[in-house]
Amino acid sequence: MPFTLAAQFEYEEDIKKSRFQAIAVPVENEQTVKDFLEAHKDISTTHQCWAWKIGDTVRFNDDGEPSGTAGRPILATIEGNDLTNVLVLVNRWYGGIKLGTGGLVRAYGGCAGQCLLQAEKIELIEKKKVQFSCQFSEWAIFQYELNQQQIEFQEDYTAQGVNVLASLQIHQIQPLQLKIQDVTRGREQLHIVEVAEDE
Template sequence: MPFTLSAPAHSESLIKKSRFIGCVEPMADRASAQRRVAALRAEHPTATHVCWALMAGGHSAANDDGEPGGTAGRPMLEVLRHHDLEGVLATVVRYYGGTPLGAGGLVRAYSDSVAQALARAEKVPLVRWRALRCVLPYALEGWLRRELEAQGARLVDAQHGNGVTVSLRVPETQAEALVARINDAGQGRIEWLEDGTESSREEP
């Protein structure tokens, strides 16, 4: 099961007079990550490098920010991948201390900065939720509410007209089974409208 983080966590280390300030935090997509990195640059205007790595599905990315290729962003991304994280941004701000670390030293420094921050972070399960909408007979509303509670799903909205139009959030792993149970209970009287998938922490 993939995990994300409940809150940001930080680390700081001094290696051959270079200062490394690490941070790991929940982050949904690349645009949000880039805004966060821009904010870090503003907070640390005299820093030599602000390297980052984002593990977020199709939005995943890594940036060395002027360090030799493959010595910063990619190793940071590998640490996130090793911890089975999703929706997490890792950043490391470096103030150069005047002594070169070499490629191997840089890889270790950036990897360790992220690992040390993760050691202070609280990991929480990442649940993929499916949004479902359907129209069902009034007679089934009470049954559906009880069924949702049993399945760990959520009733987001219920509108009453000719039937009851309900919006649901269901853990993706249970969505197909729940749809089948609703269809069985409805005996052909269920009208499905739309659905979608999203990721969030354990709590919807």
């Protein structure tokens, strides 16, 4: 079962006079990654190296450090902790002593690893977007049901009735499907919405 982070977490250490700061944060999609990196641009740093993983998609960046010495070790710590939907940014302020490639790998990987070790992790629950329609007279029943199960939803009122878009955990889909068939006497169906990856 994959995990993600409960919240943003930071960790700092000094290695041979260079200061390393790791910031680990949960991310939903590539846009949240871009926004976070943009917001954390720091011109006082010597290097800002990062790696992220969302589902099966991974990216990493050495930001001028020798190839394979920063981004890849950071990514290895994300994967080693069984995490997904996570971005780790490691800032380095150079202190005048060269670390060599092995030293850099240990510094970036180690700093990211310590940060993730101490961060609070939560189980990532897969959700699917679903859509269904109902008549105005039926909406109160569904609204009660959705609220009872703490399901996020948006309703859209039309001349014919109510269109509902909801985000369900996998185990909630079938019971709601049966409820819809029951309340609407088989007139309406629950549809799973295929969401494009880059939304």
